[in-house]
Amino acid sequence: MSAVLTFVDLLAGRRDAAALAPREWDGVIGVARSEAMLATLAHRLEGVDLPPSVAALFADQRAAAAVAQRQALWEAEMARRALAPVGIEFVLLKGAAYAAAGMACAAGRQIGDLDILVLASDIRRAENALLNAGWEWVKSDPYDDFYYREHMHELPPLIHKLRDRMIDVHHTILPRTHRITPDALALVSDAVASADGFAVLNPADMACHCAAHMLADGDLQGGLRNLWDFNLMTGDFAAADQGFWDRLDARARLHGLQESVRRAARLSRDLYGAVLPAGWDGHDPADRWFRQRLLARDDWGRVTQPLLEQAFYIRSHWLRMPAAMLARHLWTKWRKR
Amino acid sequence: MPDPAYRAAPPGALRVEPLGELTAIFDRRSMQTHLVVSPMPEILAALGAGDCDAATLTARLAESFDLGGADDATPIVAERLGELAAMGLVARA
Amino acid sequence: MRHSIRIAVGPVQFRIGSDWAAPIAALERLYAGYPQDDARPAEATVRLFAARPWRRWVRPSVHIGGDFVVPDALPLPLSMGLLAAEMGMNLQVALGWRRHMLLHASAVARDGRALIMSGESGSGKSTLAALLGEDEWRLMGDEFTLIDPVGGDAFAFPRAVSLKNEAIAAVAGRVDAARLGPLMAGTPKGDIRHLIPRADAIAAMHEPARPALLLFPRFGGGTAIEPMGEGEVFVRLTEASTNYVALGEAGFAALTRLVRETPAFGISYPDSATGIALVEQLWAETLK
Numbered sequence: 001m002s003a004v005l006t007f008v009d010l011l012a013g014r015r016d017a018a019a020l021a022p023r024e025w026d027g028v029i030g031v032a033r034s035e036a037m038l039a040t041l042a043h044r045l046e047g048v049d050l051p052p053s054v055a056a057l058f059a060d061q062r063a064a065a066a067v068a069q070r071q072a073l074w075e076a077e078m079a080r081r082a083l084a085p086v087g088i089e090f091v092l093l094k095g096a097a098y099a100a101a102g103m104a105c106a107a108g109r110q111i112g113d114l115d116i117l118v119l120a121s122d123i124r125r126a127e128n129a130l131l132n133a134g135w136e137w138v139k140s141d142p143y144d145d146f147y148y149r150e151h152m153h154e155l156p157p158l159i160h161k162l163r164d165r166m167i168d169v170h171h172t173i174l175p176r177t178h179r180i181t182p183d184a185l186a187l188v189s190d191a192v193a194s195a196d197g198f199a200v201l202n203p204a205d206m207a208c209h210c211a212a213h214m215l216a217d218g219d220l221q222g223g224l225r226n227l228w229d230f231n232l233m234t235g236d237f238a239a240a241d242q243g244f245w246d247r248l249d250a251r252a253r254l255h256g257l258q259e260s261v262r263r264a265a266r267l268s269r270d271l272y273g274a275v276l277p278a279g280w281d282g283h284d285p286a287d288r289w290f291r292q293r294l295l296a297r298d299d300w301g302r303v304t305q306p307l308l309e310q311a312f313y314i315r316s317h318w319l320r321m322p323a324a325m326l327a328r329h330l331w332t333k334w335r336k337r
Numbered sequence: 338m339p340d341p342a343y344r345a346a347p348p349g350a351l352r353v354e355p356l357g358e359l360t361a362i363f364d365r366r367s368m369q370t371h372l373v374v375s376p377m378p379e380i381l382a383a384l385g386a387g388d389c390d391a392a393t394l395t396a397r398l399a400e401s402f403d404l405g406g407a408d409d410a411t412p413i414v415a416e417r418l419g420e421l422a423a424m425g426l427v428a429r430a
Numbered sequence: 431m432r433h434s435i436r437i438a439v440g441p442v443q444f445r446i447g448s449d450w451a452a453p454i455a456a457l458e459r460l461y462a463g464y465p466q467d468d469a470r471p472a473e474a475t476v477r478l479f480a481a482r483p484w485r486r487w488v489r490p491s492v493h494i495g496g497d498f499v500v501p502d503a504l505p506l507p508l509s510m511g512l513l514a515a516e517m518g519m520n521l522q523v524a525l526g527w528r529r530h531m532l533l534h535a536s537a538v539a540r541d542g543r544a545l546i547m548s549g550e551s552g553s554g555k556s557t558l559a560a561l562l563g564e565d566e567w568r569l570m571g572d573e574f575t576l577i578d579p580v581g582g583d584a585f586a587f588p589r590a591v592s593l594k595n596e597a598i599a600a601v602a603g604r605v606d607a608a609r610l611g612p613l614m615a616g617t618p619k620g621d622i623r624h625l626i627p628r629a630d631a632i633a634a635m636h637e638p639a640r641p642a643l644l645l646f647p648r649f650g651g652g653t654a655i656e657p658m659g660e661g662e663v664f665v666r667l668t669e670a671s672t673n674y675v676a677l678g679e680a681g682f683a684a685l686t687r688l689v690r691e692t693p694a695f696g697i698s699y700p701d702s703a704t705g706i707a708l709v710e711q712l713w714a715e716t717l718k
Contacts, residue, residue: 022468022469022470022471023471025471025472026445026471026472026475029471029472029473029475030445030472030475030497033475033497033526034497051469051470051471053443053470053471053473054471056529057473060527060528060529061528063528063678063680064528064676064677066678067368067676067677067678068676070365070366070367070368070678071367071368071369071675074366074367074368074369074425077366077367077425078425081422081425081428081429085429133423134423162423162424163369300431300447300475300477301475301477301497302477302495352679352682354682354686356659356660356661356664356686356689356690357659357660357661358659358661359660359661359664359665361661361664361682361686363679363682365679368675368678368679370668370674370682372661372664372665
């Protein structure tokens with residue numbers, strides 16, 4: 001069995017970790033590192049009987065992930081200190097939100113840049129407040145800057161000059177040019193407070209964003225992790241609220257994200273064994289390509305099937321941009337090579 | 338604009354270790370290490386007595402330290418407080 | 431991958447895969463005397479690969495990959511595959527290892543106590559460690575020293591020593607030729623030749639040593655010894671550590687203790703013999 005399948009089986013609880021051979025661990029650890037999910041696996045297998053060196057490695061990973069999450073949440077606190085005095089409220093997105101809300105998928109999860117969502121009408125003032133508080137533009141070329149401002153759903157990335165950490169300020173969750181335009185106002189106005197006092201998306205919107213980020217926006221890079229987030233959050237939300245799946249359906253329709261949310265649910269069933277309610281439990285022949293792309297890693301952690309990867313890259317841009325703009329974008333990018 | 342008031346980090350948030358001429362401060366909230374010199378540790382300790390602005394803090398410091406010509410110490414304390422706020426060690430109250 | 435090898439250096443178990451046989455054969459020779467434990471899974475992966483299939487044969491150039499990669503790192507010619515493997519192993523440890531605080535420093539030990547030498551490349555820390563390792567000292571490593579955050583002990587990372595430029599001649603004359611790797615001339619880091627550590631140093635690679643002396647060597651210029659204050663040592667070692675920030679408070683506590691408990695000096699020396707003499711002198715004075 002390939003390492004990536006073993007890895008997925010371990011997460012899903014379908015495989016007994018104690019029964020893995022040493023050479024199988026080589027591949028599982030390599031794949032988990034490549035997917036930036038080693039600490040996630042370490043949390044999933046906490047307390048399980050493991051070879052001593054794997055148990056030690058996993059303990060290291062859990063400790064390091066706890067430190068990294070503190071550091072990531074501190075960025076949220078510093079953003080709050082910069083934005084609150086000028087009256088700008090923001091919603092935490094993705095990894096920082098999961099950590100702030102103490103969600104199961106946050107355990108061991110790597111958090112990259114800080115992603116926050118503000119009202120589109122606040123974005124210029126947010127930019128100024130952050131620039132005054134020590135963030136500065138990541139040096140980029142004029143085309144990239146123009147591209148971000150005209151077409152993307154976020155400011156060009158800012159980096160803090162002392163802490164060396166990036167912040168992405170979004171005003172919606174998909175690029176403006178994307179065929180789908182989620183209701184950004186509803187996302188912000190229906191946000192909820194996390195245990196840490198930060199605003200996060202409400203459960204249904206959070207699942208919508210997770211699916212959108214994975215399927216409608218990206219080229220499925222980091223897809224196994226995003227799908228794991230989706231799998232755990234929808235499972236927990238549904239356990240806490242009987243009406244969750246219906247609420248998710250309604251919210252997905254509002255944002256125009258039904259297709260992505262449905263597909264994410266099916267994929268989380270196919271890979272991680274999620275139990276879906278009637279009406280969600282269907283099949284779509286195209287899912288096969290998504291499963292293949294998600295599982296395209298060999299036992300050395302390398303991406304296999306580069307043509308499929310390329311196809312998803314082009315698809316992600318196709319979704320984001322009208323055709324003429326796509327041609328212009330790829331042309332400009334290509335010329336800079 | 339009047340000088341803003343500042344708040345110290347909550348008790349237990351900072352681990353302060355003097356290292357010769359420097360003081361290393363570990364902030365458990367941010368997981369960051371800050372290396373500072375006098376009067377930063379003294380300012381942090383004095384602010385721990387309660388939220389206040391630079392003028393009040395200068396008066397507090399003057400009770401324990403000889404600030405020399407005390408009339409021009411307030412702007413310096415205000416500047417240091419601004420730097421500590423940028424490091425995240427103190428926050429606007 | 432087509433060719434692969436498993437190597438354990440100190441606490442780190444590597445697996446190294448390669449599109450070519452030659453780098454693996456060279457590694458097999460350098461690491462033949464290291465302990466093998468096939469029951470142990472690899473914690474770190476290094477990949478030496480060709481960017482395009484045909485580049486395995488046509489102007490073969492070795493790209494360095496693995497769990498962690500440096501974007502835009504330039505590939506090396508196949509003749510420098512051993513250097514590529516070394517860089518790949520260093521990278522995985524520097525960016526991936528979390529059990530210990532990593533210091534970019536060489537170390538040698540005597541009577542269970544460690545001398546740690548930190549400095550930029552060109553400071554002579556590797557050469558001094560290699561030469562001391564041929565004397566009464568146990569070589570712990572020429573590149574990384576690992577500090578246990580819990581107990582404060584130093585642990586060894588004795589990979590094959592990477593001798594550079596003048597250091598090659600200085601050491602080669604003193605050791606059995608069987609302990610030297612092939613000469614790689616004109617690499618981006620100059621001439622390089624690997625030295626296999628002594629068998630007793632490899633056998634003792636899991637034994638801790640208590641940090642007893644910290645030196646910051648500087649090669650060239652007159653002979654000088656300067657005591658270094660705790661604050662300066664702390665700053666220098668945070669800069670010399672690749673994972674200090676990632677360890678959080680455990681790193682802070684480990685570093686604070688190391689700095690407080692270990693006497694530290696900057697030394698400058700015009701040649702290796704003087705450097706060795708300074709080290710021995712400071713060691714004797716410190717441990718008096």
